[in-house]
Amino acid sequence: MTFLKTPFGLFFFLALAVLTLTVVLKKWHFGLREEEAFGDDAPERNRLLQQLQERHQELKQLYVTSSEFINPHLSVNDSVFYINGEMSAGNTVTNETEIGCEELAGMKAVDFLGSGYTKTVLKVALPQGLFVALKSVNHQGTDMRMCMQDFKDSQSCHKLVSFKLRKEILLLQRLQHPNIVQLKGQCQDSVLVGGITAILEQGMPLQMIQLLQSPWEERFRVCLGLVRLLQYLSQSPLGSVALLDFQPRQFVMVSGELKLTDLDDASIKEPACQEDSDCLLQFPLHNFTHRCSPSRICKGLNEMRNLYNAYRYFFTYLLPHQAPPLLKPLIHQIMNSTGDLKQSINETLIAFEEVLHMYQSGQHLENLPPFxxxxxxxxxxxxxxxxxxxxxxxxxxxxxxxxxxxxxxxxxxxxxxxxxxxxxxxxxxxxxxxxxxxxxxxxxxxxxxxxxxxxxxxxxxxxxxxx
CATH class of the missing domain: 3.50.4.10 (Hepatocyte Growth Factor)
Structure with a gap:
């Protein structure tokens, strides 16, 4: 025991004792809180803990995939594991000019942009005159309300519901494209903004009725931007990304450009399969079966899902109507190929770029009377x-x-x-x-x-x- 007689050894022993006691007290305190929330209902407690663990593993896997891009000098333990019961992503800042909690101190709410099951979005003005969109957990939303009905634990429910926003922040850090909304920063100050908050470039919610009344050139621009986005997602740094909740409400307009703003329901995994029937895409009016690859993965299914959703939610309404007469044959070819998934996203993008080239160059007007x-x-x-x-x-x-x-x-x-x-x-x-x-x-x-x-x-x- 000579080691303990030295000043350094004594200090090490006391530090170890304090750390052990702190861990024991925290476990005891957490146990009391669990008992208060659940009483003797162990199955409910276990179900909540299982859901938290599943979300944790999903986020951990996403971070492992993204960590080299975000900061090659940080390990997973530095940035995504639980610290004192909270998941920390505060060390993932990559941009020195990134907006954080300090810049939000003098913010002024300007407009309510929308809310959903999980999140609320506000337009705010920062002290330096910049307008941004703040996306935070919707404490009155359906996800929080259902969690509270099931588990009656506000802190754990907030943690569970906030996973979607944390996932979205990681995806926005990793997936960067002109047709994806730009992440300008984040804040985790619970006092200032009520928990984790994403700071995004400010866009306007997509108004489909208004878009239907716009000139064809602007509607084509939206469809072209969407195809460019889907081509990027088909071979992104994370692999093939599927937008599982593909709806117009997941997009905003920024200076005339369509941008994806909701990624919390994105999947970076293609489905596993044993046979072709496992690679089935079901839509209300059409079903598609894809081949199961030798590696037992439905390779390309994410791309097919995205492309057909683009066809049924966007192309059908925006592309053919009021198109220049001499471009209609090319437009109809695009509609037929995407409606039946006869072409890949790369081939679809080539077709769109051909329409753009003809439209810009005026080649579709060659038959006009010269005088x-x-x-x-x-x-x-x-x-x-x-x-x-x-x-x-x-x-x-x-x-x-x-x-x-x-x-x-x-x-x-x-x-x-x-x-x-x-x-x-x-x-x-x-x-x-x-x-x-x-x-x-x-x-x-x-x-x-x-x-x-x-x-x-x-x-x-x-x-x-x-x-």
């Missing part, structure tokens, strides 16, 4: 005022008729097809594809100089009728 603009007198460097506007659909301006065109030729063709159109103007304003915005009018009172604009007026025949 159609001769029917119009052009006044460059001028802008019409005192305009008499008329409405058309779908228009970029609901109070008038503003459409996307490749050139003055296409604008002239559109004006000639509108009986009320007597003129149109072009400026340097462009859409996301680089196409021009043309404003069509039934008349105007006078013209004013504008170096960025040109006015095209329909010529009048000798009879007084418009050409």
């Amino acid at each position: 159609i603009t001769r029917d119009y007198a052009v006044l460059k460097g001028m802008r019409s005022v005192g305009n008499m506007e008329y409405r058309c659909w779908p228009s970029y301006n609901q109070q008038g008729c503003v459409l996307s065109v490749h050139s003055a030729r296409e604008a002239a063709l559109i004006c000639s097809s509108h009986p009320q159109c007597t003129s149109f103007s072009l400026s340097n304003e462009r859409t996301w594809t680089g196409r021009l915005l043309a404003s069509f009018r039934s008349g105007f009172s006078h013209l004013v100089p504008d170096v960025n604009s040109a006015v095209y007026m329909r010529r009048v025949k000798a009879s007084g009728a418009m050409l």
Whole structure:
């Protein structure tokens, strides 16, 4: 026992004794709390503990998959295991400018963006003037309410329900794509924000009815962004990712781009199988059977699930309607191949990119009359005022008729097809594809100089009728 006689040995012995006593007291205290919450109902307690353990293992596995990307110098024990009853992810910060609890101290709630079974989303303004979305546990949500009905343990239920948000934060750290909402930070200050909170770039909830009324070019943009996202998810750093709860409400719009914002129901595992019948995808109107691979995995099933959901929730409503006539054959081919899952996501993306190229380049307008603009007198460097506007659909301006065109030729063709159109103007304003915005009018009172604009007026025949 000579070791204990040294100052260092004595200090080590006392530290060990204090640590042992602390662990014993914590276990005793936790046991009292369990008894208060459950009484003699051991099966319920065991069921809750089992669910907590299952969520813990799911998050642990996800972190093991992601840890090298997030911080190669941290071990799993450093960042994801329970510490004093709480799961810590505070050491997973990778961006020095990441927003944390300190930056939220002076925040101001601006708007309520939505809530679901598990989470609530608020739009807040930070002191530095930045608007962000705060996603936190919905303490009044269905998941929390059902947990409390079953187990009557608020702390454990909060821990159980918060697992989805913790999982989402890890996925947002690992899956980075222009069509996935950006994680700007996180906070775990229970006093300030009521528990774990994700700080996201601020987007607007997807309004499908409003999107249906938008120009075809904007609807195509949404579908193209979705296909690019699904192609990325099919071969992401985590493997093939399936969006199990694939609904329009899982997406937001950020500056015209569709972005995925809910990943808590994402799965990074493809189903195991013994035979082909185990690789069955069931939808309300269509079922698909995939082959079971030699490795006993339904390889590619996640990709198929995502693609068909994109078809039934997005493509069906947004893609064919009001498409440019000369692009409709390509659009119909895309609809047929995705509706029957005849092509992979890579092949589908190639088809979308071909449509985009033709639309941007104007190749779909090669059959336009080459001299159609001769029917119009052009006044460059001028802008019409005192305009008499008329409405058309779908228009970029609901109070008038503003459409996307490749050139003055296409604008002239559109004006000639509108009986009320007597003129149109072009400026340097462009859409996301680089196409021009043309404003069509039934008349105007006078013209004013504008170096960025040109006015095209329909010529009048000798009879007084418009050409």
